[in-house]
Amino acid sequence: MTRRLLLSYLSLAVLVLLCLEIPLGFVYSRGERERVVNAARDEAESVSAYAALSLAAGRAERDLPTRVAHCAQRIGGKVVIVDASGAPLATSHPLDVGMSGSLASRPGIAAALRGTSTVDVRTSTIGGVEYLSVAAPVGQEARPVGAVWLTVPTRTVHERVRHVWLLLALGGCAVLTAVAVVGFAFARWAGRPIRELERATHELAEGGRFAPVPVTNGPPEVRSLAAAFNRTAARLAHLLASQRAFAGEASHQLKTPLAALRLRLENLEPDVRARARGSLTAAVTETDRLARMVEQLLAMARLEEHAAIPAAVDLGTVCAERHRTWQPLFAREDVSLVLFAGGVGQVLAVPGAVEQIMDNLLSNALRASPAGSTVTIELRLRVPPRRALRDSRPRWVDLHVTDEGPGMTEEQRARAFDRFWRAPGAPKGGTGLGLALVQRLAHASGGEATLHAAATGGLDVVVRLPSARPQAEGPGPDGDRPRRPRREVPALPA
Numbered sequence: 001m002t003r004r005l006l007l008s009y010l011s012l013a014v015l016v017l018l019c020l021e022i023p024l025g026f027v028y029s030r031g032e033r034e035r036v037v038n039a040a041r042d043e044a045e046s047v048s049a050y051a052a053l054s055l056a057a058g059r060a061e062r063d064l065p066t067r068v069a070h071c072a073q074r075i076g077g078k079v080v081i082v083d084a085s086g087a088p089l090a091t092s093h094p095l096d097v098g099m100s101g102s103l104a105s106r107p108g109i110a111a112a113l114r115g116t117s118t119v120d121v122r123t124s125t126i127g128g129v130e131y132l133s134v135a136a137p138v139g140q141e142a143r144p145v146g147a148v149w150l151t152v153p154t155r156t157v158h159e160r161v162r163h164v165w166l167l168l169a170l171g172g173c174a175v176l177t178a179v180a181v182v183g184f185a186f187a188r189w190a191g192r193p194i195r196e197l198e199r200a201t202h203e204l205a206e207g208g209r210f211a212p213v214p215v216t217n218g219p220p221e222v223r224s225l226a227a228a229f230n231r232t233a234a235r236l237a238h239l240l241a242s243q244r245a246f247a248g249e250a251s252h253q254l255k256t257p258l259a260a261l262r263l264r265l266e267n268l269e270p271d272v273r274a275r276a277r278g279s280l281t282a283a284v285t286e287t288d289r290l291a292r293m294v295e296q297l298l299a300m301a302r303l304e305e306h307a308a309i310p311a312a313v314d315l316g317t318v319c320a321e322r323h324r325t326w327q328p329l330f331a332r333e334d335v336s337l338v339l340f341a342g343g344v345g346q347v348l349a350v351p352g353a354v355e356q357i358m359d360n361l362l363s364n365a366l367r368a369s370p371a372g373s374t375v376t377i378e379l380r381l382r383v384p385p386r387r388a389l390r391d392s393r394p395r396w397v398d399l400h401v402t403d404e405g406p407g408m409t410e411e412q413r414a415r416a417f418d419r420f421w422r423a424p425g426a427p428k429g430g431t432g433l434g435l436a437l438v439q440r441l442a443h444a445s446g447g448e449a450t451l452h453a454a455a456t457g458g459l460d461v462v463v464r465l466p467s468a469r470p471q472a473e474g475p476g477p478d479g480d481r482p483r484r485p486r487r488e489v490p491a492l493p494a
Contacts, residue, residue, distance in 0.1 A: 002184070002187040002188055002191045005183065005186070005187035005190065005191065006180065006183050006184050006187050009179055009180075009183035009186075009187070010176060010179060010180060010183065013175065013176055013179040014176065017172045017175060017176070021168045021169075021171070021172055024168065025164060025165050025168050028161070028164050029161045029164075032157055032160060032161055033121065033157070036132060036152065036154065036157050037119055037121060037132065037134075040075070040119075040132055040134045040150060040152045041117070041119060041134050041136075043071060043074075043075055043134075043150060044117075044134040044135070044136040044148050044150045045117075045136055046071075047067065047068070047071055047079060047081070047136075047148045047150065048136040048137065048138050048147075048148045050063075050067055051064060051067075051081050051089075051090075051138045051146060051148060052138050052139045052145070054067070055138065055139070055145055055146065060089055060090075061089075064081055064089055064090035065090045067090070068080075068081060068090040068091065068092045069092055071092070071150075072092030072093070073092075075150070075152055076152075076153055077150065077151050077152040077153050078091075078092050078093050078150070078151045079091070079092040079148070079149070079150050080092070080095075080103065080109075080148070080149040080150075081138070081146060081147070081148050081149075082103050082104070082109060082113075082146055082147050082149070083145065083146045084113065084144065084145050084146055085104065086103050086104020086105075086109065086113065087103075087104075088103060089146060103149070106135075106149070107120075108120055108133055108134075108135030108149060109135055109147050109149050111135060112135040112136055112137045112138075112144065112147035112148070112149070113137065113144055113146075113147050114137075114144075115137050115140075115142060115143075115144050116137070117134075117135065117136045117137065118134070118135045119132075119133075119134050120132070120133045120134075132151070132152045132154050133149065133150065133151045133152075134149075134150045134151075134152075135147055135148065135149045135150070136148045136150075190219055190222065193213070193214070193215075193222045193223070193226055194222060196213045196214070196226075197213055197222075197225065197226060197229055200212075200213045200229070200233070201229075204233055204236070204237075212230045212233075212234070213226050213229065213230060214226070215227045215230065258287060258290060258291045259291075261287055262284060262287045262288070262291070265280060265283055265284050265287060266284065268280060309350075310348040310349055310350055310444075310445050310446055310466075311348065311349070311350075311351055312346040312347070312348060312468040313346060313347055313348070313349045313351075313353075313354055313468075314345075314346050315344055315345075315346065315347045315349075315354060315379060315397055315399065315465070316341045316342075316343075316344060316379060318354045318355060318358065319339060319341060319354075319358065319377055319379065319399070320339065320341060322355065322358040322359065322362065323337060323339045323377060326359075326362045326366075329366065330362075330366060330375065333366060333369075333371065334371040334372055335366060335369045335370075335371065335372075335373055335374070335375060336373070336374040336375070337362075337374075337375050337377070338374055338375070338376045338377065339376075339377045339378075340376065340377065340378040340379065341379055342379050342380070342381065343381075344379045344380070344381045344397045344467070345381075345397075345467060345468065345469055346467070346468035346469065347397045347445075347465040347466060347467055347468055348445060348446055348465065348466045348467070348468050349441075349445040349447075349465055350441060350444045350445050353441040353442075353444065353445050354465075356437065356438075356441055357399070357438050357441050357442065357449075357463055358377075358399075358401075360434040360435070360437055360438050361401040361434075361438060361461050361463075362375070362377075362401065363434065364434050364435070364461075365401055365403040365405070365459075365461075368403055368405030368406065368458070368459070369403045369404060369405050369458075370404070370405065373403065373404035373405070373458075374404060375401065375402065375403045375404075376400070376401070376402045376403075377399075377400070377401055378399075378400040378402070379397060379398070379399060379400075380397070380398040380400065381395065381396075381397055381398075381467070382395065382396045382397070382398055382464075383395050395466075395467035395469070396447075396464050396465065396466060396467060397464070397465050397466075397467050398462050398463070398464050399462070399463040399464075399465065400460055400461070400462055401460075401461045401463075402454045402456070402458060402459070402460045402461075403454070403458040403459055404454070404456045404457060404458040405458045405459065406457075406458070407453055407454065407457055407458050407459045408423055408451065408453075408459055413451040413452075413453075413459075416435050416451055417435050417436055417438075417439045417449070418436065419433060419436045420433065435449070435451075435461075438461075438463065442463050442464070442465070445465055445466075446465070446466050447463065447464045447465040447466060448463075448464050449461065449462070449463045449464075450462050450464070
């Protein structure tokens with residue numbers, strides 16, 4: 001931020017200096033040029049008038065050389081007076097034979113012999129005068145009797161203009177230096193509280209302890225922002241602390257009464273008549289459902305409380321372990337649980353997320369699957385097509401859990417991840433939080449969970465997780481082609 005503010009200050013200062021100094025330099029150069037031209041024109045007219053008087057009095061040969069020499073010495077240039085035919089009458093410097101014969105052909109002298117005064121000025125790039133010559137007629141303009149040709153050296157004028165441009169440049173540099181020093185100090189003063197806000201925000205986002213930022217430094221707007229941030233961060237810290245306390249207390253205060261309630265209901269079974277056994281069984285089922293709902297709510301609260309960093313997890317190993325754990329339960333309900341485990345490698349996931357995802361998906365699939373059906377767990381490695389030799393785009397691993405149950409319609413699949421939502425006609429015992437927890441865990445791990453209609457008529461739940469090995473690392477030990485999936489099925493009964 002300091003660099004941006006300083007750059008904006010310097011850009012504005014440069015723009016202002018250019019708009020001021022460039023016109024000022026050209027105005028000074030034009031004024032200096034006009035002053036020199038007017039002085040040379042006045043000097044030429046003065047010499048012309050004196051020459052006209054000398055020619056009229058017949059004293060041209062005696063008076064003109066002295067006057068020409070004196071004028072040339074005063075202006076530091078050269079003065080030539082010619083007669084009506086262009087022959088030199090008096091010169092301030094020696095002329096060679098060729099130049100003496102060509103004086104009448106010079107544009108300025110020719111125009112003066114026709115009665116017209118001329119000024120020839122040549123300027124430099126920065127406005128300085130590089131060459132100046134003035135020609136004026138001698139006598140009446142209608143019938144001139146000669147001409148005065150005067151050339152003025154312009155080195156002094158040119159150096160003076162360059163000196164002014166140099167002073168303007170040095171002044172601009174001094175102003176820019178002052179603006180840079182003052183702007184840097186102001187930018188540091190204005191940016192210090194914003195940097196403190198940024199540091200406090202990062203600490204708060206990373207779960208660090210909240211420390212209020214000072215609100216006594218910086219502009220009023222930044223101080224107001226710091227005060228608002230302190231209030232917001234304090235309220236957020238209070239809410240997080242309250243949620244943490246609630247999750248910790250609820251995990252103890254809710255589990256014990258539910259366990260006691262279930263135990264009391266089971267103890268009532270011998271004393272309940274046969275026709276009331278159905279109500280007792282339904283009460284026990286609802287108690288179990290309430291206990292699972294409490295567990296899932298607490299799990300979601302802990303997930304929202306702790307922003308865990310995804311780590312590398314061997315997805316194949318976790319799926320194989322959950323397959324062995326759930327296989328007896330599936331066998332008891334006469335449902336086959338099949339695992340297709342391929343060489344997908346490790347994925348990035350929040351610690352413990354894959355286990356919770358598998359447990360929720362398998363629990364839902366078991367409740368929705370009829371007897372004699374099959375639930376399939378399949379891992380697929382999705383590699384995007386390469387566009388270059390080294391491509392840093394991530395690879396993904398898809399975890400498919402497919403059942404052969406009644407499935408869901410498109411509208412039901414769109415709402416399935418809402419909390420406490422259950423599909424019409426869903427089996428009893430569900431809480432409506434399983435898929436919501438799966439989606440939260442997938443998002444926390446950097447992935448996504450989606451629902452699709454299975455080819456067998458059931459539901460295909462796809463959990464996409466980022467691969468821990470980027471594509472740019474090249475093929476693994478078995479090459480880029482994934483290994484043929486390994487199928488694990490329940491053991492045949494003896």
